[in-house]
Amino acid sequence: MIRTLVLTDELELKENVPLEELSNLGISWYWADFNSPSEEEAVLLEHHFHFHPLAVEDCYHFLQRPKLDYYDDYHFFVVHALNQKTLESEEVDLFVGHNFIVTFHFAKLNEVDTVWERVLTNKNIWHHGSSYISYMIIDKLVDNYFPTIYQIEDQLNEIEDKEANKGSLMDEVFDIRSDLLKLRRTIIPMRDLLYRILNSDRLDIVKEQRAYYIDIHDHLLKLAEIIESNREITSDMRDNYLSLNSFRMNKIMITLTIISSVFIPLTFIAGVYGMNFKNMPELHWHYGYFMVLGVMTVIGVGMVLWFKAKGWFDVFK
Numbered sequence: 619m620i621r622t623l624v625l626t627d628e629l630e631l632k633e634n635v636p637l638e639e640l641s642n643l644g645i646s647w648y649w650a651d652f653n654s655p656s657e658e659e660a661v662l663l664e665h666h667f668h669f670h671p672l673a674v675e676d677c678y679h680f681l682q683r684p685k686l687d688y689y690d691d692y693h694f695f696v697v698h699a700l701n702q703k704t705l706e707s708e709e710v711d712l713f714v715g716h717n718f719i720v721t722f723h724f725a726k727l728n729e730v731d732t733v734w735e736r737v738l739t740n741k742n743i744w745h746h747g748s749s750y751i752s753y754m755i756i757d758k759l760v761d762n763y764f765p766t767i768y769q770i771e772d773q774l775n776e777i778e779d780k781e782a783n784k785g786s787l788m789d790e791v792f793d794i795r796s797d798l799l800k801l802r803r804t805i806i807p808m809r810d811l812l813y814r815i816l817n818s819d820r821l822d823i824v825k826e827q828r829a830y831y832i833d834i835h836d837h838l839l840k841l842a843e844i845i846e847s848n849r850e851i852t853s854d855m856r857d858n859y860l861s862l863n864s865f866r867m868n869k870i871m872i873t874l875t876i877i878s879s880v881f882i883p884l885t886f887i888a889g890v891y892g893m894n895f896k897n898m899p900e901l902h903w904h905y906g907y908f909m910v911l912g913v914m915t916v917i918g919v920g921m922v923l924w925f926k927a928k929g930w931f932d933v934f935k
Contacts, residue, residue: 619653622651625648637666646717646747649751650667652722669694682696687819694712698808699762700763714752716748719751733755787830791856794852796797812834816832883917
């Protein structure tokens, strides 16, 4: 579907003007939105608007990294929206000229629809033109990143407060790390793009709205910092879990080592006197059984005391 908004020289805003009639009107600016276009509609980027073939090719090949390309009478932006369900990036392409903006996206985006409605209902926006509309779209896309980030922060806070099985909590932590990685792949390139936009000398549209683009860049810096902070938190949780597991395993190994060490000599003695050879003098002692038990008791108690003196039992405190 292709929809259009046109502001005439008489400051009359018209909606859904056919593309063929745009050249017949006295236009202050226009916005053409390719919303989930068909193949026949998509080719109009090149055949009707005569955009550069490389820029058109970037629109067709999903998913491009956020970027900015300069052309003679317009600039081409690739920006990313965020799918709230999958946390995957969804590409939005913007062709921004002095008196027009063309947006192209295969997925239906609430952010673009919201900006469209704002332009329709707010006359104060009309005199700003295409450069301000492009800012509004990018700003809305970035604002839509925040709810997901804050939701992940709430999840991490809940995990820290839980006393449930640590193994199940670690599954949640690793899922969150995966989500943070997806967000990072979206937000970091967008931050780099805004930095390039702000430091470009060839973008007159940004010079007019520089303060607004600085605000978007600040938001992206904040988002990047939150993501890195949350990744560090999940790393700490993971390391603490592994350390706790290692500590528990060490306690088990020490317990088994102590038991084995105590019973090895006792098993040896029992094995020797359990061979039942006829010529074993000790078998004929009247008190031999009690003497051997006494020796085994002394050895066992002595080894336990020796381990205690060495500090082996401190791990159980």
